[in-house]
Amino acid sequence: PxxxxxxxxxxxxxxxxxxxxxxxxxxxxxxxxxxxTIGPWKNAERFFPSSELEMRYRYQQAKSNPGYSAVRRKAR
Known part of the structure; x- marks a missing residue:
């Protein structure tokens, strides 16, 4: 939307x-x-970086969204 x-x-x-x-x-x-991941004995971060492969996949998912694709075509 x-x-x-x-x-x-x-x-x-x-x-x-x-x-x-x-x-x-x-x-x-x-x-x-x-x-x-929480509390006074926390020993690991709650968030950790995505791999390059995961990030490429997420960018591809975003680019395949029809509305976002239309904005990308329009605003060139």
Whole structure:
């Protein structure tokens, strides 16, 4: 739906400020066990970087969105 609103503005250029894909992964909340992501005994970060392959896949998913593809064609 947001892409339709952007197209209505007849954009000549589109600069995407902010997250276009999420380049990290999230571990589930875990207080107990070997990997703890929250609490006073936290020993692992909750977020960790995506691999290059994961990021390429996410960019491809974004580019295949029909609305986003229309904005990319329009704002060249």
């Amino acid at each position: 947001i892409w339709d609103a952007i197209i209505k503005f007849d954009p000549q250029v589109f600069i995407w400020l902010g997250d276009n894909i999420y380049g990290d992964n999230r571990r589930p909340f875990s207080i107990f066990g070997r990997v703890r």
